[in-house]
Amino acid sequence: MSDTANGRFMYFAFGSNLLKERLQLANPSARFCSTGRLKDYELNFGLWEKHVDNTWHGGVATIESCPGAEVWGVIWTLSKDNLCSLDKQEGVNLGMYSPLEVLVETDKGLVLCRTYQMNNFHACPPSPQYKQVVCLGAEQNGLPVDYLKRLEAIQTNNYCGPSILDQIKPVMK
Structure with missing residues (x-):
């Protein structure tokens, strides 16, 4: 199931890039490959610096090593031409x-994937x-109902201003 021979790579998404329209804003070559489960990791939400402002x-989302846990997500295949744009989107x-x-x-x-x-x-x-973007992406790609319920139960910070979601909505079908 590896696409590396034809100039593509496999990417495991578990956060906002579960949603095709979000991922394709900067990575138009992204194509759905499969859903999958990453064992011994858990999903967490946070910031890379305590007081950083971000577009969201x-x-x-991030993943952290946690024996016995699991994170569901989507495996996308992308052109190697989009490797730089994906890295940039992820703030590498x-x-x-x-x-x-x-x-x-x-x-x-098992599929070997790049993730972040x-x-x-x-x-x-x-x-x-x-x-909402994470849940829409999980639903869009048919992640397990139990996992979707876990995502829907996540507490938010109640922010109510503009966000990247405003750029995604117009391209959603």
Whole structure:
């Protein structure tokens, strides 16, 4: 299931990039490959610096090692031409996230994927808009109902101003 031979790479998304329209804002080559489960990690929301302002106005998703836990997400295949734009979106150049290679379980076996883990994690609840994008993406791609319920139960910071969601809504079908 590896696409590396034809100039593409596999990317495991678990946060706002679960939503196709969000991912394709900066990475138009993204194509759905599969849903999958990352074992021994848990999903958390936070900031890479304690008092940093970000475009989502709250905590954003990251994964943390946690034996026995699991994170569901989407495996996208992207053109290697989008590797720089994906890294930029994840703030690799600013030290916000570091790329990580993980083995993701799918119904067709294990898939080696690129994903991202936040540096200097500080817990912080997400904005309602960020949570909405994560939940929409989980629903859009058919993640398990139990996992969707866990996402929907996440507490937010009640932010109610403009956000990236305003850019995504017009492109959603």
